[in-house]
Amino acid sequence: MSRKRHIFSFIIGLGCVCTMQAQQQTVIDDHGKTVEVMIPDADGALSGYVSVDYSDDKFYANGSSQRNNMNADAENGMEEIDRKIRNLSNVMSLTYNDEVKKYIDRYTKAGRQSTCYLLGRARYYNRFFEDALRTYGLPMELKYLPVIESGLNPNATSRVGAAGLWQFMTTTGKQYNLRIDDYIDERRDPEKSSYAAARMLSDLYQRFGDWTLALAAYNCGPTRVSNAISKAGGASDFWAVYQYLPKETRGYVPAFIAVNYVMNYYADYNIQPLSTGLPVRCDTVVVEKDVRLGKIADVLGMEIADLKILNPQYRQDLIKAFSTDGTVKLRLPAEMIERFNYNKELIYQDKPSFEVPVMTVTATTAIGSQGHTGSHQGLLMR
Structure with missing residues (x-):
């Protein structure tokens, strides 16, 4: 790592x-x-x-x-x-x-x-x-x-x-x-x-x-x-x-x-x-169906720990797609938004997903100016 x-x-x-x-x-x-x-x-x-x-x-x-x-x-x-x-x-x-x-x-x-x-x-x-x-x-x-x-x-x-x-x-x-x-x-x-x-x-x-x-x-x-x-x-x-x-x-x-x-x-x-x-940079996507964070991480090629850091509000691995205002959102690194939207069908299916390489999230660097x-x-x- x-x-x-x-x-x-x-x-x-x-x-x-x-x-x-x-x-x-x-x-x-x-x-x-x-x-x-x-x-x-x-x-x-x-x-x-x-x-x-x-x-x-x-x-x-x-x-x-x-x-x-x-x-x-x-x-x-x-x-x-x-x-x-x-x-x-x-x-x-x-x-x-x-x-x-x-x-x-x-x-x-x-x-x-x-x-x-x-x-x-x-x-x-x-x-x-x-x-x-x-x-x-x-x-x-x-x-x-x-x-x-x-x-x-x-x-x-x-x-x-x-x-x-x-x-x-x-x-x-x-x-x-x-x-x-x-x-x-x-x-x-x-x-x-x-x-x-x-x-x-x-x-x-x-x-x-x-x-x-x-x-x-x-x-x-x-x-x-x-x-x-x-x-x-x-x-x-x-x-x-x-x-x-x-x-x-x-x-x-x-x-x-x-x-x-x-x-x-x-x-x-x-x-x-x-x-x-x-x-x-981060952005959000709307979660349309019940889905596990582990499944999302698997399909996107992320570490589940990274996904949880960006979405600390979820108390369990499972995201329930209901909310009082009608939307449940998931926060992702900006470069993962397009991949999520492209792989929605795979993310929401019940069958185990295929293996994909783990990608490292782009990280900030220390800044030297005030x-x-x-x-x-x-x-x-x-």
Whole structure:
């Protein structure tokens, strides 16, 4: 199996190890090197981490300062970060303080290797987030919320049952028209869950009129935020009600601000995206009859694990061709769409299909230029 196949198949295993505490994952990078990736609890001790001193100047001043100038330049560096954070959005009020700094340090120091993988995964998943946010007229900065919710892992499941990229509870998912039954869990569907999340965030903003409060409500629920506002004497933003919020929610907005900064300015810290093996382009086909994923993979010459990574919403090997809206879709690499349509008769027949060579899905490559969990189970969690 190729190195890209190792990386591609790694993602499907994330759901098996995702917990609320610090977690260790073994992955293989683009050079075939085995890497231990830790996902820490940002509010807890970094137990389990290899002690690494990231004191090199380039992580703080783009390689232009000398080490003995770091203390003298610290204040200017903080002012520069504050300026960059404030300029990230014209709609959302993003501010820099000690709480935000704590999370930035987690992403850029102890968790920097995990940040490389998050950046790689974001290249695939951001398109789903952006389309949904654009549909509801919401700020594009919200596309980074799944980073702290799930670590961009659609198979993430919290200990209280929240699932998917946006970490919907079952009741809330159904409230926003996500189908959840024995065969399918649309909380794990990157496209449908993103539209549900965008609608929910829109509802929360309409209620509170402030994005920091809407984000807090996404994490702990609107009732708790309303109670915090009352205790704070009618305050109208997150920082004014901070002390009255649950402990986990106090870190939620700072983590969100930090991830927006890091996902935009990661190159300042000598961090680069790594390939995840996810395809460059995908499209969907409509499934017209009951069919097994194994049969589709066999006919198309794909690994079934690759097919499941692109379609994490299917709970079993069997896809049932029924839906409340009349369609069931399957997501495939763009180059497989024509092959699926050409081989429909073979795919839907009951007899075993012929043997075909396995094809490797075209994978993304790491990019070198700057670009661009409710529970949160991402790189930085409560």
